[in-house]
Amino acid sequence: MITIPTTRAVVVALPVLAGLLLAGCAEETPQAAPGDTTGPVAVKATDSECDLSRRDVKSGTSTFSVSNGGSKVTEFYVYAEGDRVMGEVENIGPGLKRDLIVELPTGKYHAVCKPGMVGDGIRGDLTVSGDATPHADSDAALKDATKSYQRYVNSQAVALEEKTTEFVAAVKAGDVAKAKALYPVSRTYWERIEPVAESFGDLDPKIDARVNDVEPGTEWTGYHRIEQALWEKNSTAGMAKYADQLLVDVKTVVAKAKAVQLNPLQLANGAKELLDEVATGKITGEEDRYSHTDLWDFDANVEGSQAAVQALRPALQQRDAALVTTLDTNFKAVFTALEKYRVGDGFKPYQPTEAERRELGNVVDALAEPVSKVAGVIAQK
Amino acid sequence: MAEREEQQRKGISRRGLFGAAGAAVATGVAGYAAHSVIATPESQASDSSGPVEFHGPHQAGIVTPAQDRLHFATFDVTAGKRDALVSLLKEWTAAAALITAGRDIGQYGAVNGPGEAPPEDTGEAVGLPPARLTLTIGFGPSLFVDAKGNDRFGLADRRPAALADLPHFIGDTLDPARSGGDIAIQACSDDPQVAVHAIRNLARIGFGTTAVRYSQLGFGRTSSTSRAQTTPRNLFGFKDGTNNLKLEDTAKLEQQLWVQPGDGPDWMTGGSYLVARRIRMTIETWDRTSLSEQETIVGRGKGTGAPLGKADEFDPIDFEAKGADGEYKVAKDSHVRLAHPQFNNGAELLRRGYNFVDGSDGLGRLNAGLFFLAYQRDPRKQFIPIQQQLSRSDVMNEYIRHVGSGIFACPGGVQAGSFWGEKLFA
Numbered sequence: 001m002i003t004i005p006t007t008r009a010v011v012v013a014l015p016v017l018a019g020l021l022l023a024g025c026a027e028e029t030p031q032a033a034p035g036d037t038t039g040p041v042a043v044k045a046t047d048s049e050c051d052l053s054r055r056d057v058k059s060g061t062s063t064f065s066v067s068n069g070g071s072k073v074t075e076f077y078v079y080a081e082g083d084r085v086m087g088e089v090e091n092i093g094p095g096l097k098r099d100l101i102v103e104l105p106t107g108k109y110h111a112v113c114k115p116g117m118v119g120d121g122i123r124g125d126l127t128v129s130g131d132a133t134p135h136a137d138s139d140a141a142l143k144d145a146t147k148s149y150q151r152y153v154n155s156q157a158v159a160l161e162e163k164t165t166e167f168v169a170a171v172k173a174g175d176v177a178k179a180k181a182l183y184p185v186s187r188t189y190w191e192r193i194e195p196v197a198e199s200f201g202d203l204d205p206k207i208d209a210r211v212n213d214v215e216p217g218t219e220w221t222g223y224h225r226i227e228q229a230l231w232e233k234n235s236t237a238g239m240a241k242y243a244d245q246l247l248v249d250v251k252t253v254v255a256k257a258k259a260v261q262l263n264p265l266q267l268a269n270g271a272k273e274l275l276d277e278v279a280t281g282k283i284t285g286e287e288d289r290y291s292h293t294d295l296w297d298f299d300a301n302v303e304g305s306q307a308a309v310q311a312l313r314p315a316l317q318q319r320d321a322a323l324v325t326t327l328d329t330n331f332k333a334v335f336t337a338l339e340k341y342r343v344g345d346g347f348k349p350y351q352p353t354e355a356e357r358r359e360l361g362n363v364v365d366a367l368a369e370p371v372s373k374v375a376g377v378i379a380q381k
Numbered sequence: 382m383a384e385r386e387e388q389q390r391k392g393i394s395r396r397g398l399f400g401a402a403g404a405a406v407a408t409g410v411a412g413y414a415a416h417s418v419i420a421t422p423e424s425q426a427s428d429s430s431g432p433v434e435f436h437g438p439h440q441a442g443i444v445t446p447a448q449d450r451l452h453f454a455t456f457d458v459t460a461g462k463r464d465a466l467v468s469l470l471k472e473w474t475a476a477a478a479l480i481t482a483g484r485d486i487g488q489y490g491a492v493n494g495p496g497e498a499p500p501e502d503t504g505e506a507v508g509l510p511p512a513r514l515t516l517t518i519g520f521g522p523s524l525f526v527d528a529k530g531n532d533r534f535g536l537a538d539r540r541p542a543a544l545a546d547l548p549h550f551i552g553d554t555l556d557p558a559r560s561g562g563d564i565a566i567q568a569c570s571d572d573p574q575v576a577v578h579a580i581r582n583l584a585r586i587g588f589g590t591t592a593v594r595y596s597q598l599g600f601g602r603t604s605s606t607s608r609a610q611t612t613p614r615n616l617f618g619f620k621d622g623t624n625n626l627k628l629e630d631t632a633k634l635e636q637q638l639w640v641q642p643g644d645g646p647d648w649m650t651g652g653s654y655l656v657a658r659r660i661r662m663t664i665e666t667w668d669r670t671s672l673s674e675q676e677t678i679v680g681r682g683k684g685t686g687a688p689l690g691k692a693d694e695f696d697p698i699d700f701e702a703k704g705a706d707g708e709y710k711v712a713k714d715s716h717v718r719l720a721h722p723q724f725n726n727g728a729e730l731l732r733r734g735y736n737f738v739d740g741s742d743g744l745g746r747l748n749a750g751l752f753f754l755a756y757q758r759d760p761r762k763q764f765i766p767i768q769q770q771l772s773r774s775d776v777m778n779e780y781i782r783h784v785g786s787g788i789f790a791c792p793g794g795v796q797a798g799s800f801w802g803e804k805l806f807a
Binding site for chain 2: 265268326330354358361362363365366367368369370372373375376377378379380
């Protein structure tokens with residue numbers, strides 16, 4: 001058992017209403033002047049662009065001020081090799097600005113905006129130079145892995161609460177169309193960190209039970225209860241109490257997720273569990289049986305698995321470089337297979353032919369097998 | 382990965398008996414042989430717990446006295462790269478040499494690995510003997526050229542002409558999901574769990590390179606492949622395989638079973654062609670058929686297995702004998718007549734089929750039949766013309782339906798240090 005000392009999350013996400021000047025506010029980020037080589041990097045995100053005021057920063061702590069001038073919700077990521085998440089901000093709505101404060105050792109990175117929160121996003125290079133180099137020893141690499149994954153969980157949890165709040169508001173306002181649009185989006189954040197959420201006992205069934213998961217005499221609550229009403233009855237009638245309960249439960253999960261302490265083996269096992277979820281629940285189409293939005297959940301499960309695996313990447317690279325290559329290839333194959341089903345910022349309804357289901361099953365099996373080996377490699381002394 | 386393949390894996394013995402024999406496996410001597418004289422085919426037929434030698438001039442599992450259980454699987458290659466396929470074949474061969482010798486696969490096996498990692502061996506064969514497990518590999522036409530005509534792995538010019546696409550036979554109602562496959566692996570054993578364990582572990586090793594296309598369990602071998610074995614019965618209740626090719630007929634095997642030098646590409650020399658057919662039997666209607674009609678359809682007595690008009694199972698069939706009614710005793714459209722070499726230009730098959738009952742069909746009937754497996758030197762001269770004749774005229778067709786089909790080129794035997802299909806990829 002490896003215990004990880006408590007670390008304060010480094011990511012600070014602050015929504016700032018664009019155009020509203022908070023004079024003297026300490027959190028207000030000064031705009032970087034062109035050619036400025038210090039201070040925050042301004043990121044101008046739109047539906048088709050991801051412009052950085054500069055693409056070279058000094059090693060150590062950097063701040064990225066992301067303003068969304070587009071019409072879609074966006075995300076901003078700093079990726080190391082293999083899409084290892086160094087830091088990210090989620091759920092930046094149109095007209096909003098958020099800061100990402102992240103510690104970056106010397107190296108080559110990608111700065112990525114994901115308008116509509118989907119796919120590979122708009123990618124550009126980011127070079128970090130200076131003295132702060134990555135940790136060379138593998139224990140330190142593992143410690144970094146847990147810290148970085150905990151930051152990821154934290155930001156997903158924040159976005160989960162925000163989006164669920166919106167979803168619940170739409171349900172209670174009787175806005176069926178809006179609720180339908182928000183349903184798969186809010187679930188994305190849930191599915192990315194599902195193993196963490198599942199570790200909190202009975203909250204998972206309360207939030208995410210399918211109708212057949214419910215014990216006789218127990219009430220069926222959560223996302224899928226509302227999903228059934230939205231898609232089968234095209235109505236929100238009678239759903240207000242379930243919507244309220246969902247938000248209460250999600251807030252509890254979020255509070256716990258922010259405080260959770262994970263060790264490297266839990267990361268590795270979580271990555272495997274996320275793929276188990278895909279293999280057993282998503283491929284079959286039983287997760288979102290009324291809305292057929294399973295592919296959103298599928299994509300989010302794989303993204304969450306990748307985030308956990310790639311957090312471990314430096315340690316894995318030192319121990320089993322061939323496994324890292326296989327993982328990279330096979331993650332890519334799954335995302336490529338999913339691309340076929342993409343429509344705009346979402347996915348086609350999941351009603352696959354047997355051949356399509358089989359193809360998705362094959363790429364998931366191909367990925368899940370090497371992912372199942374990660375824990376053993378991490379456990380090696 | 383490459384380093385792991387190069388390592389001589391010792392494997393973990395499933396029984397203390399094999400304790401000292403690990404190194405022997407790697408050098409091609411079955412662990413069992415370290416403790417006993419090399420088993421002869423005849424003694425193998427009676428010893429249902431020992432190992433069958435994996436290495437040799439021919440693949441095991443063809444003339445090996447037919448074991449009681451089958452787990453057959455075909456695989457589609459999902460990886461696009463030839464290198465990935467070759468390294469899988471190497472890994473598969475290493476694993477096959479270990480499990481056929483009754484050992485766990487991998488460096489640590491089923492229960493000795495690190496607690497944080499999934500076990501290398503799935504473990505359900507721990508404590509079980511080798512149980513005469515054989516693993517036999519074959520390559521299907523689609524491995525050479527896919528449906529669109531693409532030469533997938535640079536093997537198109539190595540496809541033997543004898544690996545013909547099977548034609549449509551009258552009455553075929555083939556399910557594509559139970560037909561074809563790039564690679565077939567036949568696992569036979571006297572213990573069903575040993576056979577299942579073998580395919581399960583090979584499938585697992587294959588993830589990322591191959592995917593299981595379909596798998597079939599079988600029980601109660603329906604043929605004998607050695608004179609030391611009694612003739613078993615199929616689900617029609619008839620003895621099946623009386624006139625089968627037998628391993629003792631060595632001269633005939635060269636003529637009918639083993640691919641000879643000059644027959645085709647060198648990589649197939651010493652190999653054989655496998656045709657697999659999933660034959661559904663409508664046993665409920667068969668069971669309502671009178672005994673005499675059943676016997677007329679087959680052409681043999683149900684109790685003795687003797688040809689109609691004869692007393693003993695192994696009596697030669699008299700195709701000219703007529704009864705008092707002036708009709709042939711062995712009817713013109715009977716199964717044994719139409720399948721017999723005398724009416725097929727001398728063509729014979731080495732049959733190695735198994736019964737199956739895959740639950741029920743939802744209509745109150747058993748999903749039962751014969752998983753027909755037949756090995757031969759050239760399907761164009763053997764299975765194809767025989768089946769064309771049977772599908773046209775065999776009165777048994779009323780009670781059977783061919784629902785799955787495949788043809789595979791099974792290369793010659795594996796020598797120690799080589800791997801399945803090495804000559805094909807050379």
